[in-house]
Amino acid sequence: MLSTIRRVRDKHVHTWLGGWLVERARRSLRRRPRGPRHLLFALCDHWEPKNGAVPRAIADARVDAWLRRYPALATCYRDADGRPPRHTFFFPGEQYEPAWLDALADLARRGLGEVELHLHHEGEDEVGLRRALRRHVAELAGHGHLARDVDGRPRYAFIHGDWSLANARRDGRRCGVDGELPILFDTGCYADFTFPSAPDETQHAIVNQIYWPTGDLRRRAAHRSGERARVGVRRDDRILVIEGPLAPALRFGPLRPRIENGALQASDPPSPDRIRTWVAQDIHVAGRPEWIFVKVHAHGAPEAQAACLLGEGGHALHRELTARYNDGARWRLHYVTAREMYNLAVAAMAGETGDPGALRDYALGPPPCASG
DSSP states (O other): OHHHHHHHHHHGGGGGGGHHHHHHHHHHHSSSOSSSSEEEEEEEEEEOTTTTOOOOOHHHHHHEEEEEEEHHTTTTTOTTTTOOOOOOEEEEEGOOOOHHHHHHHHHHHSSSEEEEEOOOOOSSEEEEEEEEHHHHHHHHHHHOOOHEETSEEEEEEEEEEGTTSSSEEEEOTTOOTTHHHHHHHHTTTEEEEOOOTTTTTTTSSSSSEEEOOOSSSTTTTTGSEEEEETHHHHOSOOOEEEEOOOEEEEEEETTEEEEEEOOOOBOOOOOOHHHHHHHHHHOOBBBBBEEEEEEEEEEEEEEEHHHHTTTHHHHHHHHHHHHSOOSSSSSSEEOOOHHHHHHHHHHTTOOOOOOOOGGTTTTSOOOOHHHH
């Protein structure tokens, strides 16, 4: 018993299980919407070619593997709108290499994905973080990546390196800036895609939601309190938080408990059971329950992970999605990027109904490298 309690504590299950139980109770009270449901699926990759501090030649080979193999995988599958899978490469600003961003621009031009910003930083202050974000945004935008506002300003989605958004770790490492959320917004960020982070200590109690952070946004880990996104309400003064699925689950063969956090790994590849768990978390904008948001994540650049995502693991994922969740009667599948997922959340809040397929560019259009 003590060993079980210790394992639960070490995996920080107590920080989010209560929130999951509340969401599960709410799901049990909802009436299933009539007509087909729409599955909005985004794969958000913490895409780090230099992961493991490898030599440049190895990092180059990792990039080349994606350039060669991802189009071959993606062209095998189509969603309800006739689109292939849409991979979002959250590129680490601190690993800037012009050739790699030009290569990703080629994939974007082919309709296979988009690039957003990922950032690892530690011991930072507000001035330094603001300067770094502006530099990295300008670098990505200089290669044709990132959406543009009506005034031409680059806008971006964000994933925090090491999960430590707004200085969320108890020891203050891997960030350093309590007021990160307003700085992100001021530099053009429209949505955060960091969570879930379980079993990391940075996981908080709001789970399986799309929500607006509330309260004093300059306080440490301000994203730990929030207001659920709902039809008829939109906040234009802060970033939106879009979470992926998080749930206790069972691993089959052998049967044992696990944390389902939407992470695609070589050691935990996609499976029909995992996909059912993601969908069952019923993440949606309140008042629009027929649009189900599933955001999963990966660290897809290193060799083992790439072999899974670009090989049988990736095929298993998309075979199941296109076979089970795209029959046109019960489900319609829509592959989306992080930007498109944000747009569809905004469209839902604005009261849009019906098939979301034509609303991918609702609030923010595609980046220049993908719009020509």
